[in-house]
Amino acid sequence: MTTGSSFLELVSVQKSFGQTLVVKDFSLTVEKGEFISFLGPSGCGKTTLLRMIAGFETTSAGAIRMAGVDVTGKPPRERQIGMVFQAYALFPAMNVFDNIAFGLKIAKWNRRQIADRVAEMLSLTQLEGLSHRFPFELSGGQQQRVALARALALRPQILLLDEPLSALDAKIRVSLREEIRQLQRKLGLTTIFVTHDQEEALSMSDRIVVLDKGRAEQIATPHQLYNAPASPFIAEFVGKLNRLTMVRGAPHTGELDFDGLKVTANSSLHGGHEGARLIFGLRPEAIAFGEGPAGANRLSAIVEDVDFLGSILRLKLRVGNEILFMDQFNNRRNLIPERQAQVEVYFMPEDLMLLDESAGTA
Amino acid sequence: MAPLKPQPLAAWAIFGIAAGFFTIPLIATVIFSLSMKRNGWSFEAYRIVLSDSSFIAAFGYSLAQAIAAVLISTLLIVPAAYWVRLYLPAMKQWVEFITLLPLVIPSIILVFGYLRLYNSASWLPLTSNARSTDALLSFGYVTLAMPYLYRTIDAGLRAMDVRTLTEAAQSLGAGPLNILIRVILPCLRGSILNGAFLTLAIVMGEFTLASLLDRPALGPYLQLIGANRAYEPAALAVIAFSLTWFCMGFFQYFSNWRRGV
Numbered sequence: 297m298t299t300g301s302s303f304l305e306l307v308s309v310q311k312s313f314g315q316t317l318v319v320k321d322f323s324l325t326v327e328k329g330e331f332i333s334f335l336g337p338s339g340c341g342k343t344t345l346l347r348m349i350a351g352f353e354t355t356s357a358g359a360i361r362m363a364g365v366d367v368t369g370k371p372p373r374e375r376q377i378g379m380v381f382q383a384y385a386l387f388p389a390m391n392v393f394d395n396i397a398f399g400l401k402i403a404k405w406n407r408r409q410i411a412d413r414v415a416e417m418l419s420l421t422q423l424e425g426l427s428h429r430f431p432f433e434l435s436g437g438q439q440q441r442v443a444l445a446r447a448l449a450l451r452p453q454i455l456l457l458d459e460p461l462s463a464l465d466a467k468i469r470v471s472l473r474e475e476i477r478q479l480q481r482k483l484g485l486t487t488i489f490v491t492h493d494q495e496e497a498l499s500m501s502d503r504i505v506v507l508d509k510g511r512a513e514q515i516a517t518p519h520q521l522y523n524a525p526a527s528p529f530i531a532e533f534v535g536k537l538n539r540l541t542m543v544r545g546a547p548h549t550g551e552l553d554f555d556g557l558k559v560t561a562n563s564s565l566h567g568g569h570e571g572a573r574l575i576f577g578l579r580p581e582a583i584a585f586g587e588g589p590a591g592a593n594r595l596s597a598i599v600e601d602v603d604f605l606g607s608i609l610r611l612k613l614r615v616g617n618e619i620l621f622m623d624q625f626n627n628r629r630n631l632i633p634e635r636q637a638q639v640e641v642y643f644m645p646e647d648l649m650l651l652d653e654s655a656g657t658a
Numbered sequence: 659m660a661p662l663k664p665q666p667l668a669a670w671a672i673f674g675i676a677a678g679f680f681t682i683p684l685i686a687t688v689i690f691s692l693s694m695k696r697n698g699w700s701f702e703a704y705r706i707v708l709s710d711s712s713f714i715a716a717f718g719y720s721l722a723q724a725i726a727a728v729l730i731s732t733l734l735i736v737p738a739a740y741w742v743r744l745y746l747p748a749m750k751q752w753v754e755f756i757t758l759l760p761l762v763i764p765s766i767i768l769v770f771g772y773l774r775l776y777n778s779a780s781w782l783p784l785t786s787n788a789r790s791t792d793a794l795l796s797f798g799y800v801t802l803a804m805p806y807l808y809r810t811i812d813a814g815l816r817a818m819d820v821r822t823l824t825e826a827a828q829s830l831g832a833g834p835l836n837i838l839i840r841v842i843l844p845c846l847r848g849s850i851l852n853g854a855f856l857t858l859a860i861v862m863g864e865f866t867l868a869s870l871l872d873r874p875a876l877g878p879y880l881q882l883i884g885a886n887r888a889y890e891p892a893a894l895a896v897i898a899f900s901l902t903w904f905c906m907g908f909f910q911y912f913s914n915w916r917r918g919v
C-alpha cells in the first residue's frame with residue numbers, strides 16, 4: 297500500500313530512554329528525492345531520530361513507513377538504507393575498493409558486477425586511482441567520500457547522514473556539501489541530513505526540520521524558516537537576530553516606544569494594553585544606512601565596533617542604551633564607518649518579528 | 659607537565675643494574691651450556707638435546723597444543739569480547755573478573771577439578787582415551803591463556819569504534835557472522851597474534867596440567883631432563899629462549915607488515 301507520493305513517513309514517533317522522553321510525538325512526511333535536514337542544538341534528539349529511521353534504535357511508540365511498507369520493527373539490514381557517519385566508520389583493514397564492495401559482496405553480486413559498480417562509484421565520488429589505498433592513507437575528506445560511495449553502492453532507498461562534515465575543516469566542508477547535494481540531485485535520492493550547523497542546513501536542504509528538546513518546532517523550507525520563523529526559539533536559533541524590547545503605546549496605532557524612540561511595527565499588532573512590554577526580533581540585514589522610504593523607522597546610532605567578515609560588514613550600533621547589529625554587503629567604493637561615528641539608519645516596520653508578548657509590563 | 663631534569667649518570671646506573679639482572683644469568687647459562695666437554699667450548703649439549711627424538715616429539719606436541727589453544731580461544735573470546743563491548747557494557751567488569759580467575763586459581767586445582775568432572779566414570783569421560791585427553795588439555799590451556807588473550811583482544815576492540823563499524827556493516831546488509839568475520843576479525847589480527855604469542859609462551863613451558871593428565875608435552879620433558887642431567891637443561895633453556903625471541907620477532911613482523919611499517 298502506498299500513500300500518495302510520500303516516500304518516508306514517520307507517524308507520531310516517540311523514543312524514551314528509561315524515564316526520559318528524548319523524541320516526542322514526531323511526525324514527518326518526506327517526498328521521494330527530497331533533501332531534508334534535521335537541525336537543532338546539541339542533545340535535541342537529531343541522532344536518535346535518524347537512528348530510529350535507520351533501525352538502530354527501536355521506537356517507543358509510533359510507526360515508520362518506507363515506500364508504503366511499515367518498517368517499524370525491522371532490523372537495519374532489511375531497510376535498504378545508506379548511512380554515513382560523522383566518524384567515517386570505514387573498515388580499517390580493507391582498502392577503498394573492498395570498503396565500497398562490502399555491501400555488494402554481502403548481497404552476493406558476482407565479481408564483474410562488483411568491479412563495475414565500484415568503478416562507477418569511484419568516478420561518481422571522484423576517487424579514481426585511490427582504490428588500493430587503505431583508510432589511514434586518506435585525508436578526512438577522501439575518507440568521507442569513500443563512506444559516501446560505500447553507502448550509495450547498493451542503491452539505497454534512503455540516504456541518512458549524521459553530521460558527516462563536522463570532522464572536516466571549513467573549506468572541505470563547503471566543497472563536500474556542494475558535492476553531496478549535486479550527487480543527491482543527480483541520483484534523485486531521498487536524503488536526511490543531520491547537522492547542528494544552520495548554514496549547512498540552509499544552503500543544502502529542500503526542507504528543514506528544526507528540533508528542540510525532542511520536538512519538531514518547525515518544518516519548512518530554508519526561506520520560510522529564516523523569514524517567517526514559527527517561534528522565538530527558531531528566530532533566534534536560525535541566523536543572527538537582534539532582540540528589541542519595546543513598550544506598547546496607545547492600542548491599535550501599532551506605535552511602540554523603543555528606548556525613548558517612537559517606532560512603528562506591522563499594523564497587524566492587535567490587542568494588548570498600553571504599557572505592555574513586547575520583544576521583537578530584527579535581522580541585522582534589515583537595517584540600512586540612510587533615511588529609507590516613507591514609513592521607515594529611523595534611528596540615529598553610534599558605531600561601537602566594526603567587524604569585517606569579507607563579503608559582509610557587521611556593525612555593532614548603540615542606540616540609546618540598546619545594542620543593535622547591522623549587516624551590510626561589503627562595497628569597496630564605500631568607506632568603512634569609523635568607530636564612535638554617528639550614523640543614521642532605518643528599518644521597515646514589517647521587518648520587526650514579534651517574539652514575545654508576555655514579557656510583562658513596563 | 660614539568661620536564662624531568664636529565665640525570666644521565668643515575669639513569670645509566672639503574673639501566674645497567676636492570677640489564678645485568680636479566681643478562682648475567684642468561685650469559686652464565688649460555689656459558690654453562692657450552693662447557694659440557696672438559697677441553698674447551700662445544701655444542702655437545704645442544705647436539706644431544708636436538709638429536710633426542712623425544713625432545714622433538716614433546717616440542718611438536720606442545721606446539722600443536724598451543725596452536726589448538728589459540729584457535730579455540732580466538733573462536734571463543736573474540737565473539738564474547740565483541741558481544742560484551744557492544745551489548746552488555748554493564749557486564750564488562752564481571753567478565754573481566756571471570757577472565758582473571760585462572761591467574762588466581764592454581765592450575766593444580768584446575769586439573770583436579772577436571773579429573774573429578776571428566777574421569778572415566780563420569781558422565782563425560784574425557785580422560786578415557788588419549789585423543790580426548792588431548793582435547794581436555796587444550797581446553798585447559800585455553801583457560802590458562804584466557805586472561806592474556808581476553809585482554810589483548812579487548813584492547814584491540816577498544817582501539818576501534820566497534821559500535822559504529824558494526825552499524826555501518828549492518829546498514830550495508832551484513833549479519834552478525836559476516837560482521838565478525840569480515841569486519842572485526844581482520845582488525846584484531848595484531849591483537850590476536852600478540853595473544854597467540856603469550857599463549858605459546860605459556861603452553862610451551864606448562865608442566866602441571868600436562869603432567870597430571872599424563873600427556874607427552876614439553877613441560878614434563880624439561881622437568882625430566884632437568885632432574886637427571888647437568889648440561890642439557892641449560893642448552894634447552896637457551897633453545898627455548900631463542901625460540902621465544904624468534905617467535906616474538908616473527909609476530910611483530912607479521913602484525914606490522916600490512917601497514918608497511
Ligand SMILES: Nc1ncnc2c1ncn2[C@@H]1O[C@H](COP(=O)(O)OP(=O)(O)OP(=O)(O)O)[C@@H](O)[C@H]1O
Pocket residue numbers: 313318336337338339340341342343344345492
Ligand atoms: N542510549 C542512550 N541512553 C540514554 N540516553 C540517550 C541515549 N542516546 C541518546 N540519549 C539522550 O538522548 C538525547 C538526545 O540525544 P541525541 O544523540 O539524539 O542528540 P543530538 O541532537 O544528536 O545531539 P548532538 O548534536 O550533540 O549530536 C540526549 O539527551 C542524550 O543524552
Ligand SMILES: [Mg+2]
Pocket residue numbers: 342343344
Ligand atoms: Mg548527534
